[in-house]
Amino acid sequence: MASAISAAKATVFLVEDHPILAQGLKALIDDESDLAVCGMAVDADASLAAIVAARPSVAIVDLTLRSGNGLDLIKALRERLPDLPTLVLSMHDESLYAERALRAGARGYVMKKEASERILAALRKVLAGEVYVSEKTASKMLSGIVEGRGAELRWSG
Amino acid sequence: MSMDPSPPRRRPWALRYGLAVVAIGVVLGLKLLLVPWVMRDAPFLLFSIAVMGSAFYGGLGPGLLATILAALASNVFFMSPFYRLELNDAPQRLRVMLFLVEGGFVSWLCASLIRSRTAAQTSEREARDLEAKMLDLAESQERRLGHDLHDGLGQHLTGIAMMGRRLEKHLAARGAVEASEATEILRLVNGAVGWTHDLARSLSPPALDREGLTAALRELCGNAKAVFQVKCELHGADRPVFTELSAGVHVYRIVQEAIHNAVRHGKATAISVRLECRDGGERVEVSDDGAGFDPAGVVGGMGLRIMRYRAKMIDAAIEVRSVPGSGATLACVRKNRGN
Numbered sequence A: 001m002a003s004a005i006s007a008a009k010a011t012v013f014l015v016e017d018h019p020i021l022a023q024g025l026k027a028l029i030d031d032e033s034d035l036a037v038c039g040m041a042v043d044a045d046a047s048l049a050a051i052v053a054a055r056p057s058v059a060i061v062d063l064t065l066r067s068g069n070g071l072d073l074i075k076a077l078r079e080r081l082p083d084l085p086t087l088v089l090s091m092h093d094e095s096l097y098a099e100r101a102l103r104a105g106a107r108g109y110v111m112k113k114e115a116s117e118r119i120l121a122a123l124r125k126v127l128a129g130e131v132y133v134s135e136k137t138a139s140k141m142l143s144g145i146v147e148g149r150g151a152e153l154r155w156s157g
Numbered sequence B: 001m002s003m004d005p006s007p008p009r010r011r012p013w014a015l016r017y018g019l020a021v022v023a024i025g026v027v028l029g030l031k032l033l034l035v036p037w038v039m040r041d042a043p044f045l046l047f048s049i050a051v052m053g054s055a056f057y058g059g060l061g062p063g064l065l066a067t068i069l070a071a072l073a074s075n076v077f078f079m080s081p082f083y084r085l086e087l088n089d090a091p092q093r094l095r096v097m098l099f100l101v102e103g104g105f106v107s108w109l110c111a112s113l114i115r116s117r118t119a120a121q122t123s124e125r126e127a128r129d130l131e132a133k134m135l136d137l138a139e140s141q142e143r144r145l146g147h148d149l150h151d152g153l154g155q156h157l158t159g160i161a162m163m164g165r166r167l168e169k170h171l172a173a174r175g176a177v178e179a180s181e182a183t184e185i186l187r188l189v190n191g192a193v194g195w196t197h198d199l200a201r202s203l204s205p206p207a208l209d210r211e212g213l214t215a216a217l218r219e220l221c222g223n224a225k226a227v228f229q230v231k232c233e234l235h236g237a238d239r240p241v242f243t244e245l246s247a248g249v250h251v252y253r254i255v256q257e258a259i260h261n262a263v264r265h266g267k268a269t270a271i272s273v274r275l276e277c278r279d280g281g282e283r284v285e286v287s288d289d290g291a292g293f294d295p296a297g298v299v300g301g302m303g304l305r306i307m308r309y310r311a312k313m314i315d316a317a318i319e320v321r322s323v324p325g326s327g328a329t330l331a332c333v334r335k336n337r338g339n
Helices: A002-009 A021-030 A044-054 A071-081 A094-104 A111-128 A133-146 A149-154 B013-038 B047-059 B058-080 B090-173 B178-204 B204-213 B213-230 B245-264 B302-312
Strands: A010-015 A037-043 A056-060 A085-089 A107-109 B231-235 B270-278 B281-288 B317-322 B328-333
Touching: A010 A021, A010 A044, A010 A111, A021 A037, A021 A111, A021 B090, A037 A044, A044 A071, A056 A071, A056 A111, A071 A085, A071 A094, A085 A094, A085 A111, A094 A107, A094 A133, A094 B213, A107 A111, A111 B090, A111 B178, B013 B047, B013 B058, B047 B058, B047 B090, B058 B090, B090 B178, B090 B302, B178 B213, B204 B213, B204 B245, B213 B231, B213 B245, B213 B270, B245 B270, B245 B281, B245 B302, B245 B328, B302 B317, B302 B328
Parallel strands: A010 A037, A010 A056, A056 A085, A085 A107, B231 B270
Antiparallel strands: B270 B281, B281 B328, B317 B328
16 A cells, blocks of 8 residues: 555655755655655756656756756756656745746746745646746736737747 | 055155256246346245245255255345355345245245145045945945855755644644644744845845846845835836946945835835936936935935945946925936947
């Protein structure tokens, strides 16, 4: 029975360089019956190979890493594993970075200061194939399209 | 900004003494030309100008040299017997003596005037350099503290919040009475996370380095709205102003201080930040609907002084317009700097 449940668990790979945060995140995720952390890495270079080897269901990527850049990692992952959804977990303001992260191929954006409340919901949404951003960011992006910024989005994307 | 306040160099001695000789020569020539009109009965007339000029330009030594040369020239050309260096009576000797004393005194006064003027210039420059260094230091310390809060403490607390979240769930699942305590602790930790984030943002604007001034100002306005509960809008965000990072930092701090003042002193409820560029000039303006103030009355205010100082560092100036009772407008303006 236990093995049947664990077989059904979605696996999460963490790319996060802050130890306490990574520990808290792992504790929170592992506690869920349908989720499990299958690997962790602290920098962009080491994590690409580790993620390809681990084949997780989803990867959580911090944008600011000790070495390398989270956005570049997301782009590289999209090339190597096009089916792997990635979720950005960043301390940077969502209003500034969410759009860029999504264009790079991320499927969701969660700010670290809100992570303890939102990360599990975000993970489930991304695993279900949907996109997760805060309501504020979603409405900002939609109004951008309504106000005709769509052309600009296409052009710079 | 110079990091090495070297004292102003003293002029070379040959130039200082040479000029004293030339000055006496010129005055002597002039006096000889004027002989038909003023006769020869005022032997020391005009020489004191050359003495003062020499002392002012060259210091005590050249002043004394000019005094002695003037006395000799006066004796030779303007005291009988003419064209001979000779003092033929007591009154003449006394007049020359008095002129020497007067010249010496004037030279000493001018030299000490120059000395104190030089010292004042030096200390003014040192003070300016020190001010610049202190501003730089404060800026870099604020940024370091902001980064530490943002990258370190903020994430540390977030990690703790996540552990707390797990604990809360476990306690709740067990139906433990402590579950509500855990919820309260979690709420407080999350409050601390937000607090840390806001502090970090006000100390070191994260958008400024990476995104430029406009993005940082947009974030600043958003932050002001959330923190002070006021309207704060950014206008003209498509106009590129103060695009170099070195200027952007100062403009950002000026706008930050202006918004702060509008809320804290003016009790403003609506603030607008406006970017303009016209004819190669740039302008960032912060206006509010607050209580306003008398611009003449706050000239000595530290906040405004630092704003003016920051503006000066980037070749800009601060313009303040306010009438007590009807809001205030503060602008950081940089004129066209040409090519």
